[in-house]
Amino acid sequence: MSEERFNELRGEQVVYAIHRQDRTFLPARDHCPLDATRPGGPETEIPVPAFEIAVFDNRFPAFTAPHGAAEVVVYTDDHDGSLATLAPARAEALMWVWRHRYLELGARKDVEYVFIFENRGVEVGVTLHHPHGQIYGYPFLPPVPALELAADARLGGCAPCALLAEELSAGGRLLHQNDGVVAYVPFAARWGYEVHVTMREHRASLAACSAEELRLLAEALQTVVRGFDALFERPFPYVMAVHQAPTGGDRSPSAAGGGHLHVEFYPPLRTAEKLKYLAGSEQGAGTFIGDMLPEESAAELREAIARGA
Amino acid sequence: MSEERFNELRGEQVVYAIHRQDRTFLPARDHCPLDATRPGGPETEIPVPAFEIAVFDNRFPAFTAPHGAAEVVVYTDDHDGSLATLAPARAEALMWVWRHRYLELGARKDVEYVFIFENRGVEVGVTLHHPHGQIYGYPFLPPVPALELAADARLGGCAPCALLAEELSAGGRLLHQNDGVVAYVPFAARWGYEVHVTMREHRASLAACSAEELRLLAEALQTVVRGFDALFERPFPYVMAVHQAPTGGDRSPSAAGGGHLHVEFYPPLRTAEKLKYLAGSEQGAGTFIGDMLPEESAAELREAIARGA
Numbered sequence: 001m002s003e004e005r006f007n008e009l010r011g012e013q014v015v016y017a018i019h020r021q022d023r024t025f026l027p028a029r030d031h032c033p034l035d036a037t038r039p040g041g042p043e044t045e046i047p048v049p050a051f052e053i054a055v056f057d058n059r060f061p062a063f064t065a066p067h068g069a070a071e072v073v074v075y076t077d078d079h080d081g082s083l084a085t086l087a088p089a090r091a092e093a094l095m096w097v098w099r100h101r102y103l104e105l106g107a108r109k110d111v112e113y114v115f116i117f118e119n120r121g122v123e124v125g126v127t128l129h130h131p132h133g134q135i136y137g138y139p140f141l142p143p144v145p146a147l148e149l150a151a152d153a154r155l156g157g158c159a160p161c162a163l164l165a166e167e168l169s170a171g172g173r174l175l176h177q178n179d180g181v182v183a184y185v186p187f188a189a190r191w192g193y194e195v196h197v198t199m200r201e202h203r204a205s206l207a208a209c210s211a212e213e214l215r216l217l218a219e220a221l222q223t224v225v226r227g228f229d230a231l232f233e234r235p236f237p238y239v240m241a242v243h244q245a246p247t248g249g250d251r252s253p254s255a256a257g258g259g260h261l262h263v264e265f266y267p268p269l270r271t272a273e274k275l276k277y278l279a280g281s282e283q284g285a286g287t288f289i290g291d292m293l294p295e296e297s298a299a300e301l302r303e304a305i306a307r308g309a
Numbered sequence: 310m311s312e313e314r315f316n317e318l319r320g321e322q323v324v325y326a327i328h329r330q331d332r333t334f335l336p337a338r339d340h341c342p343l344d345a346t347r348p349g350g351p352e353t354e355i356p357v358p359a360f361e362i363a364v365f366d367n368r369f370p371a372f373t374a375p376h377g378a379a380e381v382v383v384y385t386d387d388h389d390g391s392l393a394t395l396a397p398a399r400a401e402a403l404m405w406v407w408r409h410r411y412l413e414l415g416a417r418k419d420v421e422y423v424f425i426f427e428n429r430g431v432e433v434g435v436t437l438h439h440p441h442g443q444i445y446g447y448p449f450l451p452p453v454p455a456l457e458l459a460a461d462a463r464l465g466g467c468a469p470c471a472l473l474a475e476e477l478s479a480g481g482r483l484l485h486q487n488d489g490v491v492a493y494v495p496f497a498a499r500w501g502y503e504v505h506v507t508m509r510e511h512r513a514s515l516a517a518c519s520a521e522e523l524r525l526l527a528e529a530l531q532t533v534v535r536g537f538d539a540l541f542e543r544p545f546p547y548v549m550a551v552h553q554a555p556t557g558g559d560r561s562p563s564a565a566g567g568g569h570l571h572v573e574f575y576p577p578l579r580t581a582e583k584l585k586y587l588a589g590s591e592q593g594a595g596t597f598i599g600d601m602l603p604e605e606s607a608a609e610l611r612e613a614i615a616r617g618a
Contacts, residue, residue: 241593
């Protein structure tokens with residue numbers, strides 16, 4: 001069903017999930033496969049009349065056991081909700097669901113890297129509007145976490161710890177903080193409104209966080225997304241990527257090293273109406289060309305977060 | 310005007326060209342800045358009444374001397390032309406223009422990598438429809454050519470030479486060939502209709518090609534783009550990236566090593582109507598998930614090239 005090939009010039013795996021061309025594409029409002037199954041209504045992916053958070057195998061998977069995993073995480077049975085509008089207790093519960101999946105998938109021998117993410121908005125290709133995220137269990141270490149490990153090696157220590165210290169010291173790109181978590185536009189953001197949400201203490205993964213830290217992480221993520229939505233007074237598209245320690249090789253997920261839990265948001269908008277496209281420089285050379293300095297977008301986002309509060 | 314910052318987690322430079330937010334955006338048909346300046350008409354970027362090929366500094370540059378370069382290459386004064394529809398002699402002349410710019414920019418001390426590219430179609434963010442490409446002279450070696458050098462090192466020789474030999478041997482992904490150039494969908498394509506056009510002999514750059522090879526390169530590029538346009542019977546959007554040897558450090562452009570001239574096309578369409586989006590896996594993990602095998606898209610493209618001939 002799925003095939004991997006090594007791309008020699010890029011030094012990376014490419015995955016072909018050739019059945020996915022037929023996947024569900026923007027279904028009508030009353031045929032959402034991520035809704036609960038209403039009595040008398042069409043059967044959805046979730047065969048119960050109501051639920052809080054649901055996790056199941058992706059019907060159109062990029063990876064399948066015993067060679068990786070692809071799961072869907074539905075945040076709520078409210079079709080029109082979002083990460084931003086979940087009740088705080090539900091957002092906190094989502095952190096525990098993520099933690100559970102990280103531990104369970106990370107313990108599998110065929111999973112080298114557990115990647116929790118959310119695609120939001122048609123601008124990033126979303127085909128189902130019901131609030132949900134996904135989890136991939138890669139059977140190899142993908143390029144981006146490999147680059148983060150390389151940054152640790154280059155700096156001789158935890159790169160996210162060092163970068164967070166610099167952000168706290170500089171101050172001008174900070175967006176929001178609580179006792180456990182700091183949100184900021186990073187010094188060298190690739191996207192105009194890129195935001196990183198980083199654990200204040202060194203935590204390799206969700207598994208290393210205290211219950212209070214999980215609650216504080218949920219609070220910070222919701223604050224950031226409410227700010228995004230307030231920025232242009234519209235649902236704000238983004239890719240959200242949860243980066244944690246790899247679990248492959250001799251690493252066990254409960255004692256994972258070489259990672260520091262942080263959540264990265266990549267929003268494709270550079271104004272209320274205009275998208276940032278990945279074109280010649282980004283695709284062919286690998287260098288992002290941006291339109292605005294991170295300090296400028298941080299100032300805009302701070303105001304938006306205040307409006308969204 | 311422009312600022313570079315090192316993105317530690319990705320190990321790459323990010324460039325901020327903060328004046329570009331105001332750049333010309335899809336101007337009206339009779340106000341195209343890449344048209345020739347007609348007598349009595351508005352003054353364009355090109356102050357002559359007619360021209361064949363024009364090269365000038367980008368008015369909204371990502372790089373400026375003495376810290377890199379950003380140029381525009383207008384293929385023709387025919388607003389409605391394209392690389393595919395240029396007269397063969399004009400397409401051949403374009404190769405000589407590219408070669409000239411590679412040599413001239415590559416000789417500059419502030420340019421480490423000369424990158425010739427074209428963005429085509431609103432799907433990749435094109436703001437001017439007049440047929441044109443661009444050239445960036447990066448003041449550093451960008452990530453993608455660095456990965457190609459790493460592939461050479463990993464394989465212990467020229468990676469494009471080795472990959473071309475494999476494509477010729479496998480045969481099933483070949484699209485078009487002549488005595489100088491081979492076009493194919495690569496074994497591990499990241500984009501559904503990705504095409505590589507590679508010099509048959511080892512040629513580090515345009516500067517190393519014979520006049521006949523330049524003519525044959527133009528012929529192959531035009532054949533591929535005509536095939537693209539025939540595939541869905543519409544102008545086919547793409548990013549075209551010309552990869553050559555870096556020119557920085559102790560390399561001189563006329564004796565450049567560590568590179569093999571090839572042209573990569575990255576088309577964002579995966580069907581006539583549907584775009585491939587770079588979402589969670591591509592952006593957050595760095596792994597492309599594709600919908601179709603390269604052999605399948607090669608078969609479609611071979612038929613399209615026959616129709617487009």
